[in-house]
Amino acid sequence: MVIDPPGLAEETASRLRNDIIGGTLPPGHRLSETRLAADLGVSRNTLREVFRLLTREGLLRHEPNRGVFVAVPSMATIVDIYRVRRLIEIPALANAWPRHEAVAQMRVAVEKARAAREVQDWRSVGSANMEFHAAIVALTDSARLQVFFAQIIAELRLAFGLLDSPERLHEPYIDRNGEIMDLLAAGSQTNAAALMARYLDESERVVLAAFARLG
Amino acid sequence: MVIDPPGLAEETASRLRNDIIGGTLPPGHRLSETRLAADLGVSRNTLREVFRLLTREGLLRHEPNRGVFVAVPSMATIVDIYRVRRLIEIPALANAWPRHEAVAQMRVAVEKARAAREVQDWRSVGSANMEFHAAIVALTDSARLQVFFAQIIAELRLAFGLLDSPERLHEPYIDRNGEIMDLLAAGSQTNAAALMARYLDESERVVLAAFARLG
DNA sequence: GTGAATGTGTTGTTCAACAATCATGATATG
DNA sequence: CATATCATGATTGTTGAACAACACATTCAC
Numbered sequence: 017m018v019i020d021p022p023g024l025a026e027e028t029a030s031r032l033r034n035d036i037i038g039g040t041l042p043p044g045h046r047l048s049e050t051r052l053a054a055d056l057g058v059s060r061n062t063l064r065e066v067f068r069l070l071t072r073e074g075l076l077r078h079e080p081n082r083g084v085f086v087a088v089p090s091m092a093t094i095v096d097i098y099r100v101r102r103l104i105e106i107p108a109l110a111n112a113w114p115r116h117e118a119v120a121q122m123r124v125a126v127e128k129a130r131a132a133r134e135v136q137d138w139r140s141v142g143s144a145n146m147e148f149h150a151a152i153v154a155l156t157d158s159a160r161l162q163v164f165f166a167q168i169i170a171e172l173r174l175a176f177g178l179l180d181s182p183e184r185l186h187e188p189y190i191d192r193n194g195e196i197m198d199l200l201a202a203g204s205q206t207n208a209a210a211l212m213a214r215y216l217d218e219s220e221r222v223v224l225a226a227f228a229r230l231g
Numbered sequence: 232m233v234i235d236p237p238g239l240a241e242e243t244a245s246r247l248r249n250d251i252i253g254g255t256l257p258p259g260h261r262l263s264e265t266r267l268a269a270d271l272g273v274s275r276n277t278l279r280e281v282f283r284l285l286t287r288e289g290l291l292r293h294e295p296n297r298g299v300f301v302a303v304p305s306m307a308t309i310v311d312i313y314r315v316r317r318l319i320e321i322p323a324l325a326n327a328w329p330r331h332e333a334v335a336q337m338r339v340a341v342e343k344a345r346a347a348r349e350v351q352d353w354r355s356v357g358s359a360n361m362e363f364h365a366a367i368v369a370l371t372d373s374a375r376l377q378v379f380f381a382q383i384i385a386e387l388r389l390a391f392g393l394l395d396s397p398e399r400l401h402e403p404y405i406d407r408n409g410e411i412m413d414l415l416a417a418g419s420q421t422n423a424a425a426l427m428a429r430y431l432d433e434s435e436r437v438v439l440a441a442f443a444r445l446g
Numbered sequence: 447g448t449g450a451a452t453g454t455g456t457t458g459t460t461c462a463a464c465a466a467t468c469a470t471g472a473t474a475t476g
Numbered sequence: 477c478a479t480a481t482c483a484t485g486a487t488t489g490t491t492g493a494a495c496a497a498c499a500c501a502t503t504c505a506c
Contacts (some may be wrong), residue, residue: 024459025283042398049488059460061276064489068240074375081467081488096373103376107318140237158311160289161318239490264457274491279458296457296498 027063028058032066036075036086037170038139039177043088047076074171089175091227097172098220103215104165110209111153114200121151122197128215129190138182145186146173148193152212179226191214240280243273243330247281251290251301252385254392258303278288289386304390306442312387313435319380320367320425320431325424329415336366337412344405361388362402363408404430405409427433 055064058204070076077087106218129144146169153165179185192215199208268278269410272367282299285291344359361384368380396401407430414423 061461062459065280065283068280070286072284072287082469083488096375099371099373100375103318103322156314156318158314160311160315168375190378257481277490297500298457 021030024058025062025069027068027071028056028062031056032070033073033075033170036070037173037177042087042176043178045086047084047086049083053227073167075174087171087174089171089178091224093171093222094220094227097168097175098216098223100148100168102213102216104156104161105149106209106213108152108155109196109200109212110205112200112208114153114203114205116157118151118154119197119201121154122133122148122193122200125151126190126194126197129186129193133187133190140188141186142176142182143188145189145193148197175223175227178230179223181226185222185226189219198201233343237271240277240284243271243277244281244284246271246286248288248290248383248385251285252388252392256301258301258389258393259332260301262299264298277420288382290389302386302389304393305388306439308386309390309435309438309442312383312390313431315383316364317428317431319376320364321428323367323370323425324411324415324427327415327420327423329418329420331370331372333369334412334416336369337363337408338414339411340366341405341412344401344408348402348405351398351399354403356405357388357397360404360408363412369375390438390442393445394438397442400437400441404434 029148031040041047046113049060049063049067054061056063058066059095067076067078071084075087076084078084104110125144125148128147129141132140132144150162150169151160156162175180176185179202196208196211196215199205199211247256256262260284264275264278264282268275271278273281282291282293284291286299290302291299293299338364340359343362344356347353347355347359365377365380365384368377371377391397391400407426411423411426411430414420414426
């Protein structure tokens with residue numbers, strides 16, 4: 017068909033991932049292999065490879081002989097995700113080298129978020145926030161932690177999709193991210209880590225509350 | 232062909248994983264799709280799904296248009312793995328609930344290791360040691376951490392396969408694992424965590440030295 | 447001998463097919 | 477009327493074959 021190397025499967029996975037995170041495919045929705053393959057313009061075989069990928073990442077749920085469904089995050093999911101985030105992000109800041117190249121990525125992410133706030137584009141604000149946290153994990157220089165964290169973030173965004181009012185979900189943290197970055201750049205890793213701890217606590221509370229409200 | 236549900240791909244992945252970790256497929260070895268598919272008795276399509284799985288886990292390396300190879304761990308791999316282990320295992324012990332059910336799993340693993348030592352079965356000693364550390368991660372009650380850690384452990388075992396003298400690699404740690412477990416069960420999480428920190432430092436040193444010796 | 451053309455084998459992707467399984471609704475039974 | 481049984485259709489699980497794109501080795505020309 018069209019020229020697409022390398023990795024049509026990976027590319028299709030990206031596309032599908034966006035559809036899932038973006039809310040086009042709502043949680044719980046069933047994905048028919050034949051129909052979706054036709055829609056995406058790939059073969060059923062390649063689509064199955066994509067399914068494996070995204071199942072591994074926690075975005076899809078696979079029930080044998082029944083099909084694959086968009087995963088439905090639960091409160092347990094949220095709690096687990098925040099536990100992992102605490103475990104990774106706080107030490108990442110506490111042990112960071114203030115002149116690590118990832119600090120630049122953090123700065124870019126904060127600026128992106130602020131720009132998106134100007135235009136009231138809350139979805140982009142969310143993306144930028146996630147990039148910020150990914151940059152924090154990049155401080156560790158651990159390839160494995162970074163890909164693991166990317167998965168976690170994707171799952172979290174899926175959960176966010178269930179919630180409305182993305183403004184309340186993201187806006188309060190834009191400037192706090194800026195603070196964290198400034199503290200780190202100034203060499204006070206300890207304070208940056210402490211602020212991050214507070215951020216995670218508060219964010220988790222808000223998300224859980226929003227979840228409870230739509231039980 | 233034969234009746235095999237559910238998940239012939241997953242099952243084949245297990246089989247291949249053992250062949251890789253067990254050393255039947257040595258690091259760097261190239262895996263031909265057609266030939267391996269025939270050997271394993273599955274179709275090429277299914278084998279490709281398996282490849283995705285194991286590539287994701289870090290056991291295989293995929294070079295576009297060239298094929299898949301058994302991953303060759305480097306010193307950077309080791310360093311990264313131990314960084315992750317420190318990040319996960321030490322807090323897991325420090326924050327553990329001494330009567331968590333995973334403590335029983337730790338005890339079982341230690342006993343398995345001691346039994347295998349009697350028979351000088353060092354490969355089994357290695358397996359039991361890994362089970363011990365997996366049990367430590369189970370203390371966190373985090374599903375995501377546990378599957379992540381399982382991957383890390385698989386990669387580490389792949390690296391161990393490159394090294395000879397499995398005795399020196401595993402024997403010294405059997406009783407230390409027992410100590411860690413005893414400390415935790417007795418309620419001194421802090422001491423258990425400290426001992427684990429020392430264990431990781433020493434183990435990493437030994438493994439890196441062995442690696443350097445075969446450059 | 448160096449470089450270009452060619453050949454061979456492998457991967458990347460698709461398609462078509464079939465058995466096994468599940469969902470649904472119709473039929474029969476109490 | 478309610479419920480259990482069964483037939484039907486749709487979907488998944490897996491396979492095999494096909495072909496283009498690509499990598500590597502060899503040959504050929506100069």
